[in-house]
Amino acid sequence: MESSDTFVIVGAGLAGAKAAQTLREEGFAGRVILLGAEPERPYERPPLSKGLLLGTTGWLDAYVHDPGWYAANDVELRTATRVTAVDRDLRQVVLDTGERLGYDKLLLTTGSTPRRLDVPGADLDGVRYLRTLDDSAEISTALVGGARVVVIGAGWIGLEVAAAARQYGAAVTVVETADLPLQRVLGNEVARVFADLHRGHDVTFHFGVGVQEMRGAGRVSSVLLTDGTELPADTVVVGVGIQPDTKLAEAAGLKVDNGIVTDARLRTSDPHIYAAGxxxxxxxxxxxRQLRVEHWANALNGGPAAARSMLGQQVEYDRLPYFFSDQYDLGMEYSGWVDPRGYDRVVFRGDPAVVGGRAPEFLAFWVSDGRVLAGMNANVWDVTDQIQALVRAGHRGRAVDLDRLADPQVPLGDLLS
Known part of the structure; x- marks a missing residue:
C-alpha cells in the first residue's frame, strides 16, 4: 500500500473501529477516515442490554477507545456524519453535506437496524427499541419496581431486557410468536431451560401469538395480542430481530443477499470494497456456505480481518460464530453453527434443570451422526477453546463417542485424542 492511499470506513461501530486500529497496527501509513452516523465515538453494543441496563457498567466502559486514541493514531473520526451514496466509478463516498471523499479501498461496516413492529400504535410514547446508548439509557429509566413491562420477542435482546427488568422489580410479560424463547436458535431442548429460568423469576410468557395493536392516549397503556388478550403496559420493549443495513450497498449496485455478499477474504463484488460485521x-x-453473523465477536474479529485483507494479506475469515449472554445468575457462551433442523440430538453434560429459579451448570452439544456442530457452556467456564475444537472437528466430519461426550469425568480434550 502507498502512504498516499486513502482507506475509508463507513460505520463507526466496533467492527469499523477495530478495522481502523488494525490498519495502524499493521503499519498502514496512508489516510484512514472513519465515518459514523451516531454522535458518539465507537462503542460496543453488548453492554446496552447487560451492564448498562443493570447499572453495573458505566458508559465509559462501553467505548472501544479512549477519546484521544483517534487523533493519536491519525484516524480521522467523523461522528454524526451520514454517507448518502457510494460512487464506485469515481471511488468516492458522498456525505449528507454534499462533500465527497475519495478512497482507494472502502470498508462497509454499516451494521444493522432493529426490525420495526408494523401495527397500530407502534409509534406511541413508551414503545422502545434497543440499539443505541440513548436507547439503553431511556429503557433503564423505565425499569423500576412495580412498572408493567411488556417485551415483544423472546430472542437474546428480549430475554436480557426481561431479566434486567425483573431485577429492578418490574412486572414482566414476554410475547413470542414461537412456542419457546430462542427456539429458532437453540431448538426445543435448550430453549426450555431459558423458559424455565425466566418462569422461575416470575416472568409471564405468551407463546404462539403476535401483537395486533398498541393502545394508549399519546403513551402506550396496553398491548392487544392476536388472540384477544390485552396486556397492561407502562413500557413496551420490542426485540423482534435486526436487519442488515444494506441501503448504501444496494444503491451502489453491490451484490446483496441477506447482507452484503463477500468472499472469505471479506471482499464484495467490487474489488475495491470490503464489508464486515x-x-x-x-x-x-x-x-x-454464506453466513451472516449478528453477534459481538463477529464485529470484534471481522473488522481486523477485513483491514488485513484490504492491505493485501492472505486472509481467510473462518472464525466460528460465537455469542454470549447473561441472564439472572446464568452466564453462557455458544460456539458453532447448526441449522434448526440440522441436528439429530442434543447431548447434555450436567443437569440442565432449573431448580428453585437457580440457573444450572451444564454443557450442551448439538450433534448430527455423532459430529458436534455447536456447543454451549452455561455457568461452566474456561472450556470455549475445547468446545470450539470439537465443533471444528465435527464440521470437518469427525464424530466422537457420545457417551464420553456426556460424561463429566472425561476431559473434553480427550474426546479428539
Missing part, C-alpha cells in the same frame, strides 16, 4: 454475508470456508 453484522452487514456482511461472508463465505465461511469451514462451513462451506
Amino acid at each position: 453484522d452487514v456482511a454475508n461472508a463465505h465461511h470456508p469451514l462451513l462451506d
Whole structure:
C-alpha cells in the first residue's frame, strides 16, 4: 500500500473501529477516515442490554477507545456524519453535506437496524427499541419496581431486557410468536431451560401469538395480542430481530443477499470494497456456505480481518460464530453453527434443570451422526477453546463417542485424542 492511499470506513461501530486500529497496527501509513452516523465515538453494543441496563457498567466502559486514541493514531473520526451514496466509478463516498471523499479501498461496516413492529400504535410514547446508548439509557429509566413491562420477542435482546427488568422489580410479560424463547436458535431442548429460568423469576410468557395493536392516549397503556388478550403496559420493549443495513450497498449496485455478499477474504463484488460485521454475508470456508453473523465477536474479529485483507494479506475469515449472554445468575457462551433442523440430538453434560429459579451448570452439544456442530457452556467456564475444537472437528466430519461426550469425568480434550 502507498502512504498516499486513502482507506475509508463507513460505520463507526466496533467492527469499523477495530478495522481502523488494525490498519495502524499493521503499519498502514496512508489516510484512514472513519465515518459514523451516531454522535458518539465507537462503542460496543453488548453492554446496552447487560451492564448498562443493570447499572453495573458505566458508559465509559462501553467505548472501544479512549477519546484521544483517534487523533493519536491519525484516524480521522467523523461522528454524526451520514454517507448518502457510494460512487464506485469515481471511488468516492458522498456525505449528507454534499462533500465527497475519495478512497482507494472502502470498508462497509454499516451494521444493522432493529426490525420495526408494523401495527397500530407502534409509534406511541413508551414503545422502545434497543440499539443505541440513548436507547439503553431511556429503557433503564423505565425499569423500576412495580412498572408493567411488556417485551415483544423472546430472542437474546428480549430475554436480557426481561431479566434486567425483573431485577429492578418490574412486572414482566414476554410475547413470542414461537412456542419457546430462542427456539429458532437453540431448538426445543435448550430453549426450555431459558423458559424455565425466566418462569422461575416470575416472568409471564405468551407463546404462539403476535401483537395486533398498541393502545394508549399519546403513551402506550396496553398491548392487544392476536388472540384477544390485552396486556397492561407502562413500557413496551420490542426485540423482534435486526436487519442488515444494506441501503448504501444496494444503491451502489453491490451484490446483496441477506447482507452484503463477500468472499472469505471479506471482499464484495467490487474489488475495491470490503464489508464486515453484522452487514456482511461472508463465505465461511469451514462451513462451506454464506453466513451472516449478528453477534459481538463477529464485529470484534471481522473488522481486523477485513483491514488485513484490504492491505493485501492472505486472509481467510473462518472464525466460528460465537455469542454470549447473561441472564439472572446464568452466564453462557455458544460456539458453532447448526441449522434448526440440522441436528439429530442434543447431548447434555450436567443437569440442565432449573431448580428453585437457580440457573444450572451444564454443557450442551448439538450433534448430527455423532459430529458436534455447536456447543454451549452455561455457568461452566474456561472450556470455549475445547468446545470450539470439537465443533471444528465435527464440521470437518469427525464424530466422537457420545457417551464420553456426556460424561463429566472425561476431559473434553480427550474426546479428539
